[in-house]
Amino acid sequence: MELVCDLCGREWKMERETWRCSCGAPLRWNLLMGFDRQAIEAKDWSLWRYKAALKLPQNSKPISLGEGMTPLIPTPDKRGWLKLEFLNPTGSFKDRGASVLVTGLKAWGISEVVEDSSGNAGVALTAYSKTAEIRCRIFVPQGASEGKIAALKRFGAEIVFCSTRKEAAEKVMEAVSAGIYYASHTWHPLYLQGTKTVAYELAEQMDWELDDSWSVFIPVGNGDLLLGIRLGFQELMASKVIKSQPRLIGVQAFACAPIYAAAYNLTLPLNKTIAEGVAVTNPPRINQIISSVRETDGDIVAVSEPSILNAVDELAGLGLWVEPTGAIAWAAWIQLGKPSKSILLLTGAGWKALKP
Ligand SMILES: [Zn+2]
Known part of the structure; x- marks a missing residue:
């Protein structure tokens, strides 16, 4: 079967309602899509160049704003490579999952969605829903950064302010009980079909030379980026496009x-923490995240608040304006002594942390 529940072992096909298992636990992709380099649509400079390797409902037509194919540039000392995910259309990697x-x-005929998010995921979902003419309501907890709220308003989100993340999650479930679709970046398996394209791009940008001598540093809160990248690399290995899996280093804010x-x-x-994008106290897929990291001989690293601020400054010194969450991969790389053959994901744009 395509999806499996880690808790009860039940298997599911990907369908409209399978955003989680009936037992309440998150689902994991069991299906590995085949990856054929000949099937890449080379003239498409977005993640949709890999459409043949994406698991989608029948008759899907891409809802795209040009997401993906972000630059990969070397650090000045050539020991690391920086993946500029903050250059996606709404300023974060979440555009991949949202697209x-x-x-x-849209292919399932859904006309109205809800989501709880204090930031980048809500901004991305709003922009893509708008493009697809799907009504979108975002439940936003107090304390969300003003820059992100400004972006939500700019893209025309219907915002419902809540006092806490818990209240936002509860209100979303009330709407879901009333029949509104939950377009969750935390839960929905299709989101990972979007974020897995980071793995494809890294392999292509490295001329298909990636292997286990490389490490990929990834900010991790809910794990929607790390688990997507893990899935993408698993598929590339199963299709013998890469020989071995790069190590995945998940990065958290120690606070x-x-x-x-x-x-x-x-x-x-x-x-x-100032890295608000990864400040998730109870990630539903925590066990999947830890096992994914261990299976790649990777690690989970935690970085201090001063080191995050320092990382923002150092990246700005290179001409790269990222928000604190987007800088924690750099902070972790410094903490580990700048190992060579490292790829750091810079996930969110600096303007997201601006006050309007
Ligand atoms: Zn289950």
Whole structure:
């Protein structure tokens, strides 16, 4: 079957309602799509060049704003490579997940969606829903950055302000019970079909030479980027496009690091962090994230608040304006002594952290 529940083992086909298992746990992709280099639509400079390798509902027509195919540039010392994900259309990698998810929702005939997000995922979903003429309501907890709220308003989101993340999640479930579709970046399997294209792009941009001598540093909160990249690399290996899987290094802010704590059997307080995009206290896919990292001989790393601020400054010194969450891969790379053959994902744009 295409999807499997890690908790109860039940298997599912990808259909309109399978955004999670009936037992309430998240689903994992069991299906590995074949990847054929000859099938790349080379003239399409977006992630849709890989359409043949994306699992989509029948009769899907891409809802696209030109997402993906972000630059990969070397660091000045040539020890690392920077993937400029903040250059996606709405300023974050979430455009990949939103483009593919909304494409699927449109094919299923869905006309109204809800989502709970304090930031980039909500902004991306709003923009792609608008393009697809799908009504979109975002439940936003207090404390979301003003720059992101300004972007939501600019793209025409219907915003419902809530006092906490918990309240936002509860209100979303009320809407879902009333029959509105939950277009969740945290839960929906189609989202990972979008984020997996980072793995494809990295392989193509590295001339198909990626292997386990490389490490990929990935900010991790809900894990929608890390798990997508893991899926993409698994598919490339199964299709013998790459020989071995690069190591995945998941990066958290130490101030709010539940995945790091679980991986190392620590009890840590969950506090506020300036890396708000990864400040997820209870990620539903935590076990999938930890096992994915371990299976690649990777690691979970946690970085301090001063090191995040320093990373933002150092990247700005290179001409790259990223938000604090988007800089934590750099902070982790410095913390580990700048190992060579490292790829760092710079996930969100600096203007997202601006006050309007
Ligand atoms: Zn289950």
